Amino acid sequence: MLPYLEVSKDEEEATYVKVPDLQGKTIKEAEKILKEKNLEIKLEESETDKNKTITRQIPEKDIEVKEGSKVIIHTD
Numbered sequence: 906m907l908p909y910l911e912v913s914k915d916e917e918e919a920t921y922v923k924v925p926d927l928q929g930k931t932i933k934e935a936e937k938i939l940k941e942k943n944l945e946i947k948l949e950e951s952e953t954d955k956n957k958t959i960t961r962q963i964p965e966k967d968i969e970v971k972e973g974s975k976v977i978i979h980t981d
Contacts, residue, residue: 919972920972921970924967925939927976928960928966929958932948932957932959933956946978947975949979959980960979961978962978
């Protein structure tokens, strides 16, 4: 542990991945892409139509996040 940075050993060894560009893809496509990157998808409210097109995502593409992080998507 690095107490002066308040970083635990687990955080030091975390693996980071770049968030892929999901805009223009369907929710179904995004789920597959994020699973391959070890990321989770967070849909807005009670989205059930897997064929809707993604218009916005948070975090944006190419941002580095820890594996297992959630990507919030918004659809049309």
